[in-house]
Amino acid sequence: MNRLISGKSFIVLIVLAVVLIFFYPRVMDSYFLHLTIAIFLAMILASSWDILARTGQVSVGQAGLFGIGAYASALLYQWIHLPPVLGILAGGILAVILAVGIGYLTLRLRGIYFSITTIAFAEALAVIWLMIPDITGGAMGVSTPPLFGGNRILAYYLILAILALVIMTVWLIEKSRLNFAFTAIRQNEDVANVMGINPTRYKVLAFMISAFFTGLAGGFYSHYNTYIIPYEVFGLNVSIACLVMPIFGGLYTILGPVIGTILVKVIEEFLRVTVPYGHQIAYGLILVVVVLFMPDGLIGLWKKRIKPLFLKKSSVG
Amino acid sequence: MNDKILLSVNGLSKHFGGLAAVQNVSFSIRQGEIVSLIGPNGAGKTTVFNLLSGVFSPSAGTINLDGEDITGKRPFEVCQKGVGRTFQIMQPFPQMTVLENIITSSLFGRVPKISLSQAEEEAVELCKLVGLGDKQNTFPRNLTTPGQKRIEIARALAVKPKLLLLDEVMSGLTPTETIEAIKLVRSLRDKGTTVFLIEHVMKVVMGISDRVIVVHHGEKIAEGTCAEVANDPKVIKAYLGEHAEDTKESMC
Amino acid sequence: MVDWASLLQSLANGILIAGLYAAVTLGLTLVLGVMGIVNFAHGELIMLGAYSSFWLFTLLGIDPLLSLALSGVLLFFIGTGIYRFTIWPIMKDPPLNQLLLTLGLSIFFQNLAMILWKTDSRTIITSYSGMSLDLGIIHFGLTRMITFLISVVLTVLLVVFLSKTKPGRAMQAVSENNTASWLIGINVEKTYLLAFGVAAALAGAAGALVSTVMYTFPMVGFKLSLKAFCILVIGGLGNIPGTLFGSLILGITESFVGTYIPEGSGWAEGISFVLLIVILIIKPTGLAGTRRE
Numbered sequence: 067m068n069r070l071i072s073g074k075s076f077i078v079l080i081v082l083a084v085v086l087i088f089f090y091p092r093v094m095d096s097y098f099l100h101l102t103i104a105i106f107l108a109m110i111l112a113s114s115w116d117i118l119a120r121t122g123q124v125s126v127g128q129a130g131l132f133g134i135g136a137y138a139s140a141l142l143y144q145w146i147h148l149p150p151v152l153g154i155l156a157g158g159i160l161a162v163i164l165a166v167g168i169g170y171l172t173l174r175l176r177g178i179y180f181s182i183t184t185i186a187f188a189e190a191l192a193v194i195w196l197m198i199p200d201i202t203g204g205a206m207g208v209s210t211p212p213l214f215g216g217n218r219i220l221a222y223y224l225i226l227a228i229l230a231l232v233i234m235t236v237w238l239i240e241k242s243r244l245n246f247a248f249t250a251i252r253q254n255e256d257v258a259n260v261m262g263i264n265p266t267r268y269k270v271l272a273f274m275i276s277a278f279f280t281g282l283a284g285g286f287y288s289h290y291n292t293y294i295i296p297y298e299v300f301g302l303n304v305s306i307a308c309l310v311m312p313i314f315g316g317l318y319t320i321l322g323p324v325i326g327t328i329l330v331k332v333i334e335e336f337l338r339v340t341v342p343y344g345h346q347i348a349y350g351l352i353l354v355v356v357v358l359f360m361p362d363g364l365i366g367l368w369k370k371r372i373k374p375l376f377l378k379k380s381s382v383g
Numbered sequence: 384m385n386d387k388i389l390l391s392v393n394g395l396s397k398h399f400g401g402l403a404a405v406q407n408v409s410f411s412i413r414q415g416e417i418v419s420l421i422g423p424n425g426a427g428k429t430t431v432f433n434l435l436s437g438v439f440s441p442s443a444g445t446i447n448l449d450g451e452d453i454t455g456k457r458p459f460e461v462c463q464k465g466v467g468r469t470f471q472i473m474q475p476f477p478q479m480t481v482l483e484n485i486i487t488s489s490l491f492g493r494v495p496k497i498s499l500s501q502a503e504e505e506a507v508e509l510c511k512l513v514g515l516g517d518k519q520n521t522f523p524r525n526l527t528t529p530g531q532k533r534i535e536i537a538r539a540l541a542v543k544p545k546l547l548l549l550d551e552v553m554s555g556l557t558p559t560e561t562i563e564a565i566k567l568v569r570s571l572r573d574k575g576t577t578v579f580l581i582e583h584v585m586k587v588v589m590g591i592s593d594r595v596i597v598v599h600h601g602e603k604i605a606e607g608t609c610a611e612v613a614n615d616p617k618v619i620k621a622y623l624g625e626h627a628e629d630t631k632e633s634m635c
Numbered sequence: 636m637v638d639w640a641s642l643l644q645s646l647a648n649g650i651l652i653a654g655l656y657a658a659v660t661l662g663l664t665l666v667l668g669v670m671g672i673v674n675f676a677h678g679e680l681i682m683l684g685a686y687s688s689f690w691l692f693t694l695l696g697i698d699p700l701l702s703l704a705l706s707g708v709l710l711f712f713i714g715t716g717i718y719r720f721t722i723w724p725i726m727k728d729p730p731l732n733q734l735l736l737t738l739g740l741s742i743f744f745q746n747l748a749m750i751l752w753k754t755d756s757r758t759i760i761t762s763y764s765g766m767s768l769d770l771g772i773i774h775f776g777l778t779r780m781i782t783f784l785i786s787v788v789l790t791v792l793l794v795v796f797l798s799k800t801k802p803g804r805a806m807q808a809v810s811e812n813n814t815a816s817w818l819i820g821i822n823v824e825k826t827y828l829l830a831f832g833v834a835a836a837l838a839g840a841a842g843a844l845v846s847t848v849m850y851t852f853p854m855v856g857f858k859l860s861l862k863a864f865c866i867l868v869i870g871g872l873g874n875i876p877g878t879l880f881g882s883l884i885l886g887i888t889e890s891f892v893g894t895y896i897p898e899g900s901g902w903a904e905g906i907s908f909v910l911l912i913v914i915l916i917i918k919p920t921g922l923a924g925t926r927r928e
């Protein structure tokens with residue numbers, strides 16, 4: 067109980083780290099590296115959403131935070147040539163500031179207020195962006211020079227570092243008192259309150275953490291992609307992707323959002339070719355199917371249905 | 384028992400729309416006392432507890448705990464000031480084990496804060512104290528009603544309350560369990576906790592309380608020792624029609 | 636100098652659009668009031684209503700103001716189907732699941748519409764589309780006037796249905812307290828089914844109205860549902876007078892912003908969010924009285 071990590075998983079982690087740091091970027095060709103970067107980016111979004119979901123709150127407007135992160139670092143580069151890595155950090159911080167504002171307004175109310183406000187927030191940012199093109203670049207968007215002069219391996223290391231930071235944060239949350247506060251609030255806010263937990267405070271905290279990483283991801287995206295437009299970074303598709311991936315994988319776990327992201331990306335990549343318009347229909351279907359038939363996502367399915375099939379023999383004996 | 388007043392309530396009222404669930408109720412409780420709050424169904428007892436623990440904010444009146452005005456404070460603040468409570472309708476966190484339920488309370492209800500490992504140790508102790516020692520790692524849904532009530536009590540105790548509010552924790556217990564529970568309450572008092580409890584079982588009330596407060600239709604109609612209250616014509620009248628007979632029997 | 640004519644004109648435009656907003660929001664309010672669910676797919680039901688009206692007009696030449704009833708009936712059946720197969724099984728789940736499910740349905744229908752009908756914006760041009768009505772200093776587009784009147788009729792019909800018919804009263808009882816309703820012999824599940832169906836029918840009719848005064852495109856329902864959410868919050872979540880009041884506030888504010896602020900019509904799209912934030916700051920329980928939790 068006291069040891070934070072078991073010997074076996076420690077070895078797995080070391081092996082994984084070595085592979086991801088030393089071998090993977092050398093073995094993979096440029097296209098696969100690009101795909102990996104996209105998937106890692108999505109994993110960051112998925113895990114960040116899940117951090118907030120642990121308090122029972124559903125953000126339908128992560129695109130607002132993602133877009134703010136993206137624009138902050140792109141515009142800061144344009145205005146004062148702030149180095150991308152600092153710009154990305156600034157994007158994360160700006161997202162946190164916005165999250166505090168929205169959080170304090172809505173998170174003391176019933177959860178639905180938060181969901182409604184976040185969805186409206188992302189759309190409102192898109193409106194604002196179009197209306198003040200002198201500052202924001204308007205519908206034409208903003209472009210930046212390629213990240214690290216187009217060196218994909220360095221970009222890969224940067225996104226890997228951010229992803230590692232997210233996963234570590236989730237893991238630390240799980241091992242700390244925050245886990246008790248978040249879980250208690252999710253399961254029964256009123257009772258948590260009577261037991262000494264300030265629900266608003268912890269929900270805002272969770273939203274801040276979530277916003278920080280989502281903002282970082284946005285900042286990274288703008289420099290890596292070299293070009294952003296409001297419709298895309300503030301778009302509903304981003305917000306929906308942020309929630310479908312962890313829900314599909316399994317909420318409130320470290321691995322759920324990771325696995326969910328990989329599968330959703332694979333499905334999406336496949337559909338993008340066959341269904342040019344509206345391939346995000348898969349997102350809708352996944353949400354409906356998961357809510358109706360697999361309440362704990364893929365992780366739950368594995369634990370409840372598939373794992374027992376393998377264990378049957380040994381458990382009988 | 385000493386003479387220091389721990390809780391004093393003045394002119395407390397709570398209205399729900401047109402309904403006055405609690406009306407102009409005043410009383411005080413001394414440190415180390417065991418006081419019962421009784422009254423017919425729907426009299427407003429649970430509402431008084433909800434007001435004391437900050438779940439509702441009062442429509443009028445003040446609540447003073449240990450010399451500090453806590454009127455209108457939010458539940459978590461009240462809890463951290465030293466009020467622990469149970470819920471009449473048991474509300475354990477369903478996806479936490481019994482132990483985790485109690486740890487949560489130890490972690491956040493205590494001032495100053497304690498570490499996770501310390502909270503875990505204390506929770507294990509509390510589990511044993513309330514008789515859930517062998518059920519630590521089960522989930523609340525696997526426990527019977529009395530079992531779940533034990534979780535409620537342990538969670539309330541985990542905050543190390545100065546004032547413990549128990550809402551009908553003994554209804555539905557077997558006679559032996561009831562005797563155990565009474566022993567537990569007494570031992571808590573001996574360790575310095577002040578206990579304010581709602582009970583319907585008159586034998587318990589009479590056997591345990593230093594004083595009794597009676598409410599009816601949201602108003603306080605009597606207060607005093609068991610004997611005083613039991614012979615109060617207003618109290619007898621309040622209980623008449625509902626379960627007058629058995630009340631009289633058990634009260635006297 | 637106040638230009639009274641433009642002020643009045645702007646006010647009148649605001650009121651007319653508020654009528655449409657009310658029609659758009661009423662179904663959402665009904666489902667929230669009776670079932671306790673914020674239906675994120677409500678906008679998409681409106682979108683389907685708009686498309687059905689568009690196709691009935693384009694293929695069969697049926698006037699949208701007549702096909703309104705057809706859209707309503709069609710959406711009633713779609714709505715009851717959605718309820719029966721997706722929402723009914725999870726009515727007892729935590730509210731989170733209902734939110735995610737309706738969000739999933741919303742995304743599903745948006746993209747289905749893109750697959751079926753592309754992302755083109757479509758319009759209906761009727762023989763009376765260009766006509767307008769002059770009342771002294773102010774004047775209205777005839778279509779807008781008609782959509783306003785129909786919205787009023789729909790609202791009145793809903794209120795009469797809720798207060799005068801047996802199933803309507805059952806809905807009101809359920810919205811007050813569903814355990815007690817069950818005790819007095821109301822079939823709560825059937826009431827939910829009907830409420831969801833009626834809400835979808837309202838969405839269908841509102842969609843037909845939308846198709847006459849706005850573009851019809853796959854995201855039209857989503858855009859409208861953002862406005863509807865704002866109205867819901869202004870009105871205090873889930874009551875009809877609040878919804879009407881919220882619609883007026885939003886419609887008139889949008890109209891004034893469109894008239895008096897430079898490039899206002901662009902900003903008007905963001906008004907619902909600004910109003911939402913203002914309400915959350917000054918009175919989160921809504922401006923039109925509170926609802927007991």
Ligand SMILES: Nc1ncnc2c1ncn2[C@@H]1O[C@H](COP(=O)(O)OP(=O)(O)OP(=O)(O)O)[C@@H](O)[C@H]1O
Pocket residue numbers: 399402404422423424425426427428429430431471
């Ligand atoms: N949240 C609430 N909203 C509206 N009315 C309430 C609320 N809580 C309690 N009431 C009403 O207040 C009155 C007092 O209820 P309360 O639960 O305090 O009674 P009680 O004395 O605890 O009864 P019992 O012995 O049945 O537990 C009842 O009429 C009840 O219906």
Ligand SMILES: [Mg+2]
Pocket residue numbers: 428429430471
């Ligand atoms: Mg009670």
